[in-house]
Amino acid sequence: MAASPALRDPAWTGRVFWMLAALVLLAPALAMTEFKPWLLFSAESLKSTRGFVADFFPPKIEAEFLLLVARECWRTVAIATAGMALALVIAIPLTLLSTSVLSISALPGRMHALPFFARQALRWLLILLRSVPELVWALVFVRVVGLGPTAGVLAIALTYGGMLGKVYGEILESDERQATHALLRNGAGRLQAFFYGLLPQSAAELTSYTVYRWECAIRSSAVLGFVGAGGLGQQMDNSMKMFQGSEVATMLIVFMLLVGLADTASAWLRRAMA
Amino acid sequence: MKVAAEGLAARHPAARDGAAPALRPVQLAIAPGEQLAVVGPSGAGKTTLLHALACALKPAAGRLELDGVDPWALPVARLQKLRGRLFLAPQTPPLPPRQRVITAVLAARLPRQSLAASLRSLLYPTDIVAAQAALAQFDLADKLWDRVDRLSGGERQRVGLARALVSAASLWLVDEPLSSLDPSRAAQAIETLTRAARERAVTLVTTLHQVDVATRFPRVIGMRDGEIHFDLPAAQVTRERLAALYAQREHELIGPASAPEGDDAVSGPVADLHGR
Numbered sequence: 201m202a203a204s205p206a207l208r209d210p211a212w213t214g215r216v217f218w219m220l221a222a223l224v225l226l227a228p229a230l231a232m233t234e235f236k237p238w239l240l241f242s243a244e245s246l247k248s249t250r251g252f253v254a255d256f257f258p259p260k261i262e263a264e265f266l267l268l269v270a271r272e273c274w275r276t277v278a279i280a281t282a283g284m285a286l287a288l289v290i291a292i293p294l295t296l297l298s299t300s301v302l303s304i305s306a307l308p309g310r311m312h313a314l315p316f317f318a319r320q321a322l323r324w325l326l327i328l329l330r331s332v333p334e335l336v337w338a339l340v341f342v343r344v345v346g347l348g349p350t351a352g353v354l355a356i357a358l359t360y361g362g363m364l365g366k367v368y369g370e371i372l373e374s375d376e377r378q379a380t381h382a383l384l385r386n387g388a389g390r391l392q393a394f395f396y397g398l399l400p401q402s403a404a405e406l407t408s409y410t411v412y413r414w415e416c417a418i419r420s421s422a423v424l425g426f427v428g429a430g431g432l433g434q435q436m437d438n439s440m441k442m443f444q445g446s447e448v449a450t451m452l453i454v455f456m457l458l459v460g461l462a463d464t465a466s467a468w469l470r471r472a473m474a
Numbered sequence: 475m476k477v478a479a480e481g482l483a484a485r486h487p488a489a490r491d492g493a494a495p496a497l498r499p500v501q502l503a504i505a506p507g508e509q510l511a512v513v514g515p516s517g518a519g520k521t522t523l524l525h526a527l528a529c530a531l532k533p534a535a536g537r538l539e540l541d542g543v544d545p546w547a548l549p550v551a552r553l554q555k556l557r558g559r560l561f562l563a564p565q566t567p568p569l570p571p572r573q574r575v576i577t578a579v580l581a582a583r584l585p586r587q588s589l590a591a592s593l594r595s596l597l598y599p600t601d602i603v604a605a606q607a608a609l610a611q612f613d614l615a616d617k618l619w620d621r622v623d624r625l626s627g628g629e630r631q632r633v634g635l636a637r638a639l640v641s642a643a644s645l646w647l648v649d650e651p652l653s654s655l656d657p658s659r660a661a662q663a664i665e666t667l668t669r670a671a672r673e674r675a676v677t678l679v680t681t682l683h684q685v686d687v688a689t690r691f692p693r694v695i696g697m698r699d700g701e702i703h704f705d706l707p708a709a710q711v712t713r714e715r716l717a718a719l720y721a722q723r724e725h726e727l728i729g730p731a732s733a734p735e736g737d738d739a740v741s742g743p744v745a746d747l748h749g750r
Contacts, residue, residue: 309532378566401570
């Protein structure tokens with residue numbers, strides 16, 4: 201039985217239209233990127249894939265090598281952690297200065313012009329920081345401070361400072377602002393309102409995003425190792441160049457453990473703060 | 475604090491252009507230490523009036539004077555300092571769910587504290603005694619160390635009111651303080667608020683839906699469609715006047731004979747339902 205017009209979902213045509221539009225937009229992108237997944241399964245590709253993967257087994261577990269991996273792994277974590285610490289130093293003040301939730305002039309309506317443009321300028325600074333890929337920052341710093349972990353730390357600090365600043369800002373602005381605004385309206389200062397209103401409201405989201413970014417920084421520091429910024433990545437680059445698949449396998453396993461560890465830590469922190 | 479409003483009108487910042495302002499030009503003079511209740515059907519502009527008096531909304535027209543000073547003529551920093559002498563309690567208690575009650579209550583002290591002092595108080599609460607005393611007035615002394623999201627809706631509302639008692643404000647603007655309290659709690663809460671305001675010589679303006687509670691205030695203002703319909707001593711607020719104020723909105727008229735609007739056991743997330 202046909203539904204009467206009143207019972208038909210009026211949003212239906214729009215939904216279908218946008219789904220089709222997305223497909224139409226996606227098609228040229230696939231063509232442009234020469235997306236031909238069936239090539240993966242041609243006999244030739246399968247053979248070379250098998251050869252590459254077979255080389256991974258068994259992973260190398262000699263004591264001396266494991267010691268080296270442990271040391272480099274520790275260095276990778278240190279690069280990621282130091283980079284994140286510096287990134288926080290960049291991101292936290294920029295977030296606090298650029299978030300509109302803490303604007304006193306915006307309380308009764310529109311933000312004044314000067315604070316508006318100051319916040320906009322800081323937002324552009326954040327865009328500048330994160331629009332340069334960390335790989336490029338690393339190449340720059342390898343020239344400036346030489347090969348080694350320092351370049352990796354600085355590269356992560358700049359890019360991640362930009363990313364953290366942006367996402368922190370979005371978390372703070374998307375959360376319920378009633379508590380913060382009530383404090384500002386009753387005469388509290390901006391930082392006081394942040395610590396008593398905004399932070400308790402958003403602490404869990406901020407923490408879990410920070411831990412996730414730390415996990416990304418660990419991966420990122422591995423990539424940076426390929427351009428000479430030290431750590432496990434540099435070691436992996438060496439092993440790959442020498443076709444030592446078993447060494448690469450060991451290091452990949454260590455990576456999985458590290459990421460799993462970060463994941464566990466994040467889940468635990470979120471539970472603790474829930 | 476002395477309040478004077480001359481042709482004060484206000485509109486919500488998000489309101490459409492051309493929409494009628496939520497608060498039409500009103501005249502209002504409140505003497506220091508005076509206590510008054512504002513009644514009227516939903517959408518009458520009660521909350522907007524409170525927000526305008528609290529310097530939370532910039533007047534669209536007219537003039538506001540607090541203790542003889544036009545707050546909107548002050549530079550931003552001085553205005554913020556003046557706001558520290560006002561206490562606006564929204565209808566939905568503005569408490570972060572993961573905060574502890576002690577912190578939420580002591581937050582009312584922020585305007586008087588330096589940043590360093592307020593951070594120190596996060597490390598170890600500075601004035602536990604005052605917070606406990608304020609909560610005890612609302613029968614919540616045992617909730618001092620609980621988290622806000624463990625409280626029922628009515629308890630949250632009373633924590634929001636306890637905040638007023640620790641603030642140093644001299645003008646309390648309280649929006650619908652009884653909306654989620656049962657009748658006995660409501661009576662206690664109003665009794666506590668008015669007594670505390672009297673003791674401190676604080677000026678108290680509160681909006682109310684319960685007209686029977688409102689008529690216990692010395693002065694009652696009736697609002698409808700953004701205008702003040704009457705501004706009278708409680709004794710002159712007759713049934714006829716109230717009936718006229720709530721004409722066609724009788725179901726909102728909560729008097730002695732009708733059921734309470736909410737109950738103390740409401741819990742769960744508190745949505746921002748009030749229409750500003």
